[in-house]
Amino acid sequence: MSDALPPHRRGGSRPRIVDVARAAGVSAQTVSNVLNERPGFTPETRERVLAAVRSTGYIPDPAGRHLRTGRSRRVGFSMSRSDLDPRNPFTLAFLDAVLSTAAQLDQRVLVYTHDVHVEGAFRADAGRGETDGFVLANSAPGDPRVAILEELGIPYALMGRTLPAQAQAWVDIDNAAAIASAVDHVIAAGRSRIAYVGHDSDVPWIRERERGFVDALERHGLSLPAPWRLTGSVAQLRDRLDAVFAGAEIRPDALVTASDSLALLTVDVARRHGIAVGSELAVTGFDGGALATLARPHLTTVEIPVPAIADRVVRRLLGRIDGTDDAASGEIFATRLVVAESA
Known part of the structure; x- marks a missing residue:
């Protein structure tokens, strides 16, 4: 077991900056300069010092560095x-x-x-x-x-x-422009009865997404019927989606949502009503994280970089x-x- 440890740690003593300097073949001042990002050394020297730090297991004293540089990193x-x-x-x-x-x-x-x-x-x-x-x-x-x-x-x-x-x-x-890209996409695919699913929140990015959605519809000569503006808590949205899918004579052929989590909720409710997501009903998300790839079917989504x-x-x-x-x-x-x- 001891052979797996750096040489200066086998005896239990903590490696010192002079140990790093000896291993790198430089002075202790050069080691200090490298670790504190001061000028005056070549990239090759820096790499040699950092390799020696790793091999010796040297751990710089953060408190000391903070006192010298005024920076805690x-x-x-x-x-x-x-x-x-x-x-x-x-x-x-x-x-x-x-x-x-x-x-x-x-x-x-x-x-x-x-x-x-x-x-x-x-x-x-x-x-x-x-x-x-x-x-x-x-x-x-x-x-x-x-x-x-x-x-x-x-x-x-x-x-x-x-x-x-x-x-x-x-x-x-630009949240408004981002969600407009989802609206443009479903309209280009032939969808014209488009609903919105959003969070019940006053935070600016949620308001901007709804505004961008409505503006994009209007640009295409479409409007958002009041019953198809679905906002609220998760429990409320589940009930409202149920009502849209089950009771209406005419139901949406696309739902643009304000987040991937809401898109997953929409897909789940649609499935329970026997609606094929992707063919009968288009659903888009917003975020582009892991949830989009875990969903089945995989979500079309606005990806935030x-x-x-x-x-x-x-x-x-x-x-x-x-x-x-x-x-x-x-x-x-x-x-x-x-x-x-x-x-």
């Missing part, structure tokens, strides 16, 4: 407990992408979870100085977390939007920390419609 990620709901996995997918980019950039991520609207707890966590800045997801204009971070002078970047007077360190999508957005948000945060991103403007990333069997 840690970023905070704030989420509510509701974001952990597996029925809506978007935030978890975003966190996973944040972790991936952070690891590439030698950053660590501290996750802070709070109940919604518990501003005091977030303020206390943010004010501890454990991180260099924060990444936020699902952030709408007026998000109290943004105001707290600005008040405390803590850098942040986010997916969503901020108020005009706040730092524009955001990355987002989560890895690319998360990567950009993390890099914008580090730019704000370094002073290279002035947060003068936000950025819009394009979505794409992934066409599969459901529509």
Whole structure:
């Protein structure tokens, strides 16, 4: 068993920076320069030092590094407990992408979870100085977390939007244009009786998706009958879909939904009524995560480029920390419609 350990750990002593220097054939100062990203060494030297760090099992002292550089190399990620709901996995997918980019950039991520609207707890966590800045997801204009971070002078970047007077360190999508692509697709496929299934929520991206849906219908000379505007909780939507599929003389031939989870609900209810999804009824989702591929039939869905957005948000945060991103403007990333069997 002991032969599997780095040489300096077999005797139980913790490897030191001089051990790394000896293994890499450089000075201890060069090792320090590499680990703290100071200039003055070649890429080859950097790789040799990092290889020696791995082989010796050396672990830099984060407290010491923080004192020397003023940087902890840690970023905070704030989420509510509701974001952990597996029925809506978007935030978890975003966190996973944040972790991936952070690891590439030698950053660590501290996750802070709070109940919604518990501003005091977030303020206390943010004010501890454990991180260099924060990444936020699902952030709408007026998000109290943004105001707290600005008040405390803590850098942040986010997916969503901020108020005009706040730092524009955001990355987002055009939700209205994104859902319009789904409407265009089902109409091009010959569908003309199109219903909408959405969450009962006032958050901006949900409102924008419904607005984009209605605008796209009108552009094609179609309208949305009131009984075919289906919003509410999951339980309410199940009942309303039942009513649409069972009782009406004329029923929709397409349902455009505001999320993949709602598309799955729609597919489930349609199946119980003996409706063949894909041929008799077109169903589209929105998010493009794992749920879309797990569904049967596979969902046609608007795919949000989560890895690319998360990567950009993390890099914008580090730019704000370094002073290279002035947060003068936000950025819009394009979505794409992934066409599969459901529509």
